Amino acid sequence: MKRCLPSARAALLSLTLAISGAVSLPTASAQTTDPDRDRATLVTIFEQLGSKTAPSADFVEIRTLGELDMPIESRGHLRFEPPATLIKQTIQPVEETLRLSGDSLSVTMGDTTRELPLDAVPAAAALATALRGLLAGRLTEVEEAFSVHFTGTRQDWQLQLEPRDAKVAASMKRLVVYGLAAQIVQIDLRQTNGDESMLRILNQP
Amino acid sequence: MTRIDRRIAVCWLIVLALAALILTRANWLADMSVFLPTAPSPEQKLLITNLQQGQSARTLLASVGPLPESQLKPVSNALVAAWRELSGVRSVSNGNANDFAAEQAALFRHRYLLTGDGQHDPFTEAALQEPLKQARGMLASSAGLFNKELILSDPTGAGLQSLNLLSGSSGPRRHQGVWIDASGNKLLFMLSIAIDGVDLDGQEQLLTGLRAAYDRTVNDTEARLTLSGAPVFAVQSRDDIRGDVIRLSSLGMALIVALLLLMFRSLRVLLIALVPLLTAVAVGAAAVALGFGSIHALTLGFGVALIGECVDYALYHLVHNQSGAGGQPGFWAPVRLGLFTSLTGFAALLFSDFPGLAQLAVLAMAGLSAGFLTTRYVLPVLTTASAPVDRFYRLEAHARRCSASLAGWRPWALALVVICLIFGVLRRDALWSTDIAALNPVSAQARQMDALMRDALGGPDLSNVVLVRADKAGTDISAATAAVTDALREQVQAGRLRGVQSPTDLVPPVALQQARQQLLPERSALQTRITAIAGQTGLSARALAPFIDAVAKARDQAPISVADYAGTRLADRLESMLTTIDDRQVAIITLEQESSRPFDPAQWQAQLQTRLGASPAMQGATLTVLNMKDRTDALYAGYIRDALRLSLTGAAAIVLLLAVSLRSWRALGRVCLPIGGALAIIVAGFALAGTPMHLLHLVGLLLVAAIGSNYALVLAPARDGASADALTLTPLLLANLTTVAGFGVLAFSKVPLLAALGLTVGLGAPLVLMLAAIANARREENVA
Numbered sequence: 001m002k003r004c005l006p007s008a009r010a011a012l013l014s015l016t017l018a019i020s021g022a023v024s025l026p027t028a029s030a031q032t033t034d035p036d037r038d039r040a041t042l043v044t045i046f047e048q049l050g051s052k053t054a055p056s057a058d059f060v061e062i063r064t065l066g067e068l069d070m071p072i073e074s075r076g077h078l079r080f081e082p083p084a085t086l087i088k089q090t091i092q093p094v095e096e097t098l099r100l101s102g103d104s105l106s107v108t109m110g111d112t113t114r115e116l117p118l119d120a121v122p123a124a125a126a127l128a129t130a131l132r133g134l135l136a137g138r139l140t141e142v143e144e145a146f147s148v149h150f151t152g153t154r155q156d157w158q159l160q161l162e163p164r165d166a167k168v169a170a171s172m173k174r175l176v177v178y179g180l181a182a183q184i185v186q187i188d189l190r191q192t193n194g195d196e197s198m199l200r201i202l203n204q205p
Numbered sequence: 206m207t208r209i210d211r212r213i214a215v216c217w218l219i220v221l222a223l224a225a226l227i228l229t230r231a232n233w234l235a236d237m238s239v240f241l242p243t244a245p246s247p248e249q250k251l252l253i254t255n256l257q258q259g260q261s262a263r264t265l266l267a268s269v270g271p272l273p274e275s276q277l278k279p280v281s282n283a284l285v286a287a288w289r290e291l292s293g294v295r296s297v298s299n300g301n302a303n304d305f306a307a308e309q310a311a312l313f314r315h316r317y318l319l320t321g322d323g324q325h326d327p328f329t330e331a332a333l334q335e336p337l338k339q340a341r342g343m344l345a346s347s348a349g350l351f352n353k354e355l356i357l358s359d360p361t362g363a364g365l366q367s368l369n370l371l372s373g374s375s376g377p378r379r380h381q382g383v384w385i386d387a388s389g390n391k392l393l394f395m396l397s398i399a400i401d402g403v404d405l406d407g408q409e410q411l412l413t414g415l416r417a418a419y420d421r422t423v424n425d426t427e428a429r430l431t432l433s434g435a436p437v438f439a440v441q442s443r444d445d446i447r448g449d450v451i452r453l454s455s456l457g458m459a460l461i462v463a464l465l466l467l468m469f470r471s472l473r474v475l476l477i478a479l480v481p482l483l484t485a486v487a488v489g490a491a492a493v494a495l496g497f498g499s500i501h502a503l504t505l506g507f508g509v510a511l512i513g514e515c516v517d518y519a520l521y522h523l524v525h526n527q528s529g530a531g532g533q534p535g536f537w538a539p540v541r542l543g544l545f546t547s548l549t550g551f552a553a554l555l556f557s558d559f560p561g562l563a564q565l566a567v568l569a570m571a572g573l574s575a576g577f578l579t580t581r582y583v584l585p586v587l588t589t590a591s592a593p594v595d596r597f598y599r600l601e602a603h604a605r606r607c608s609a610s611l612a613g614w615r616p617w618a619l620a621l622v623v624i625c626l627i628f629g630v631l632r633r634d635a636l637w638s639t640d641i642a643a644l645n646p647v648s649a650q651a652r653q654m655d656a657l658m659r660d661a662l663g664g665p666d667l668s669n670v671v672l673v674r675a676d677k678a679g680t681d682i683s684a685a686t687a688a689v690t691d692a693l694r695e696q697v698q699a700g701r702l703r704g705v706q707s708p709t710d711l712v713p714p715v716a717l718q719q720a721r722q723q724l725l726p727e728r729s730a731l732q733t734r735i736t737a738i739a740g741q742t743g744l745s746a747r748a749l750a751p752f753i754d755a756v757a758k759a760r761d762q763a764p765i766s767v768a769d770y771a772g773t774r775l776a777d778r779l780e781s782m783l784t785t786i787d788d789r790q791v792a793i794i795t796l797e798q799e800s801s802r803p804f805d806p807a808q809w810q811a812q813l814q815t816r817l818g819a820s821p822a823m824q825g826a827t828l829t830v831l832n833m834k835d836r837t838d839a840l841y842a843g844y845i846r847d848a849l850r851l852s853l854t855g856a857a858a859i860v861l862l863l864a865v866s867l868r869s870w871r872a873l874g875r876v877c878l879p880i881g882g883a884l885a886i887i888v889a890g891f892a893l894a895g896t897p898m899h900l901l902h903l904v905g906l907l908l909v910a911a912i913g914s915n916y917a918l919v920l921a922p923a924r925d926g927a928s929a930d931a932l933t934l935t936p937l938l939l940a941n942l943t944t945v946a947g948f949g950v951l952a953f954s955k956v957p958l959l960a961a962l963g964l965t966v967g968l969g970a971p972l973v974l975m976l977a978a979i980a981n982a983r984r985e986e987n988v989a
Contacts, residue, residue: 063345067357067748072345094342103381109346118382121351171351189350197350 042150045157048182050137057204064196080135100128126168130161130175134184155181210586217583224491231494234501262402265434266658270391272428280423281383281392287418293411295397296774300384307773308371316363317759323720327361330734336361337742358751370710397774405443408436433655449954450502460946468939478519481576485515489572493564504564515576517940522580542866543915544577546859550911553855557848597935604934612982622882625889638897639842669804671794672829678788683714685826686792692816704797708782711775718764725760806830852907876917879976880910887969901958905965913973920977944970
């Protein structure tokens with residue numbers, strides 16, 4: 001069946017990701033024992049993230065929803081224009097452009113653009129804070145909204161972000177960010193209802 | 206004191222006590238309602254109800270600033286929280302997306318009865334396939350990340366479609382999710398209040414509460430709170446009217462008292478002079494309170510009109526008590542005739558549809574009669590005091606010499622009057638203002654501010670509307686309203702209108718709702734269909750359970766009614782769109798016109814009637830397209846015409862009365878010409894100044910005629926020959942000065958109504974005196 005192809009590919013991809021995570025995790029945990037050094041590493045990583053020129057990359061996102069029997073995969077481009085504009089352009093399965101700029105979120109599907117104030121959806125606002133904070137290397141901004149738990153080394157690291165705000169925590173359980181040196185390679189979002197989204201960032205300059 | 210004297214004094218005291226009793230219990234008003242006509246046609250009733258109770262009468266706009274950028278959002282949210290606490294506040298919006306949660310929930314809940322044409326089945330397998338595929342795409346999209354429940358319960362988009370009913374306009378610019386103005390440092394808010402425009406006390410209390418809450422919440426010293434909107438204007442103008450009436454009347458009174466003191470140099474005499482005046486005001490006001498159930502501050506403001514005439518009476522009494530002329534029966538005749546002419550003039554106003562004018566007539570008639578009777582019968586009982594007249598005689602002689610020299614002016618005066626008459630006739634179309642805004646006590650600056658804020662916030666705009674009215678009681682007009690709405694939507698599609706808001710959007714006709722329900726499949730049928738196409742759509746019946754539940758619920762639900770929106774702003778909107786006039790249903794559809802196109806109501810009406818004329822839905826209903834501003838102005842122009850007609854009737858009655866009493870064409874001319882001449886000069890003066898006159902100018906002209914008739918009558922040579930020793934000019938001059946003082950101060954009022962009146966009378970009274978003196982100068986010359 002031709003229709004199953006994207007889903008099959010998604011399953012394959014998630015499998016690869018799981019393996020890569022499993023491979024990197026033991027080494028990471030083995031080296032993190034000193035909280036002071038972890039803190040210093042975290043600060044350095046954010047400095048590196050912030051010093052990068054405007055990043056642009058492709059992405060593959062796999063979303064697993066409780067209601068659906070199979071995960072949904074989507075792919076497209078990501079672009080960050082410091083300090084606060086993030087553009088996520090989805091090409092498959094439906095074309096859609098999400099533009100996060102300042103405090104407004106606009107979603108363009110087909111001919112219609114819908115403008116949403118970020119306040120309307122606290123979880124979306126928190127996600128935006130996390131993404132922009134990471135991409136621009138602003139640690140304090142991220143730490144204001146999330147409790148940040150770092151594991152790993154400067155070369156191979158993992159952040160667990162748990163929302164501080166109760167309203168956000170009602171729908172967002174945690175964000176897990178995987179990175180290699182100054183590159184973010186994957187962002188996992190776990191929601192309280194069991195839904196998961198994995199955003200893999202590819203082809204970074 | 207004789208027994209009769211004692212009886213008179215007792216009667217007078219009883220009358221005063223009764224008047225005082227009535228006044229302490231009277232209901233005092235200061236709003237604009239007395240200048241809105243009563244007993245109008247259904248259409249007019251609607252306009253007036255709209256002015257007083259419509260959505261716009263319950264909408265407040267607020268702006269706060271300037272504030273530093275970091276403070277904008279916290280202050281905005283803090284104020285919303287503080288204001289929402291207040292009783293009387295229905296809702297506060299600051300742009301926050303959750304502001305309309307209740308409204309959105311209501312619309313979303315009823316999505317399957319609010320959308321669809323009732324003919325095409327949107328729930329067949331074929332029809333569902335495409336929307337469901339798209340829904341799955343949405344789930345994958347960024348928008349779907351936090352909208353899963355929404356997408357799965359509304360995969361066909363009916364909910365989004367019904368939510369569109371809410372959005373009138375996109376609203377002002379936002380900063381961090383809160384409304385700000387164009388300058389970027391002021392916050393904007395829109396408040397809906399539960400208190401009608403009729404309850405000004407309640408509105409005032411609420412405004413005070415809002416300001417106090419602001420003071421508690423905002424500590425920024427730079428920032429200011431500006432409130433605007435109909436309730437603010439109504440309360441403000443009431444305060445202005447009240448303040449001006451109290452302040453200016455007191456000032457006028459003080460001036461008059463000072464003037465009298467200067468003349469008489471005796472406190473005792475002054476008190477005597479004030480007795481008829483105070484009696485007149487008390488009795489007049491009490492008569493209004495009795496007749497109307499309430500008394501308006503403005504009416505009392507006009508009470509100063511009584512001052513001039515009543516002080517006249519007292520002066521005649523004092524002066525002639527001294528000269529002994531008071532005892533002559535002929536002496537009071539012209540004064541009494543003056544009273545009768547005034548009464549006749551005011552009597553015409555009794556029939557006015559403006560309660561304000563009718564109140565004024567009652568006040569003047571009762572007050573003048575009381576003042577005259579008090580002077581004639583009570584003053585002689587109270588005192589035998591008289592004015593120190595020696596000085597008056599010197600003054601009189603001087604005045605006569607001056608007036609004698611006026612004889613030469615007669616041709617000039619006549620020429621001036623003729624020129625003014627011609628000028629007035631030439632300008633007759635531009636003499637009267639037909640703009641009801643002329644009566645608006647709100648300053649132009651405040652109105653401009655309001656327009657700016659309203660523009661930014663997209664407040665309710667009721668300028669162009671379509672009325673759908675039932676032809677008789679009991680006829681349901683919802684089908685007709687829906688038909689008109691559909692026809693108007695076609696015009697929106699065609700780009701000839703920007704938008705339409707109709708009550709049937711929120712409460713569709715029951716037949717249409719039922720047709721939509723008929724198309725909703727049973728639970729099991731919908732499940733089967735979804736499962737059958739799940740392979741193509743990727744959404745199983747399990748995933749779409751919220752959708753299936755919602756459809757099943759809508760199938761069995763009772764039709765939506767107004768009650769389903771209770772507690773939301775949509776209920777307010779419906780309330781202002783659905784009303785009954787004379788037991789007949791009326792629906793109001795508001796149109797948002799394309800700003801580039803002029804809106805011609807007549808053309809739209811013809812077009813809609815052609816389009817819908819044959820439609821069975823229009824049975825028993827009539828549609829009217831209105832521009833509210835035009836209609837309000839037309840309504841007002843009609844009332845100006847009525848008031849003019851009444852005034853002219855009054856004037857004619859006065860002339861008739863004078864003609865019968867004077868029995869001489871010559872004498873009649875001597876009395877009427879100065880009055881008519883003065884009126885002509887004033888009217889021409891306003892025309893020359895480019896100030897169109899309104900209702901209160903007309904009242905002023907009437908007062909000039911009433912007051913002036915006294916002057917003219919007294920100055921006109923008495924039939925039995927004027928006694929050379931009588932004091933005539935001095936009391937007139939004094940009376941005239943008091944009138945000018947009383948009204949002159951009103952001309953400085955910031956309430957346009959009072960200023961117009963003050964200016965008209967303040968100029969008119971001395972003009973009449975002048976012209977009367979000129980008209981009668983020759984005879985005086987002979988005497989001198």
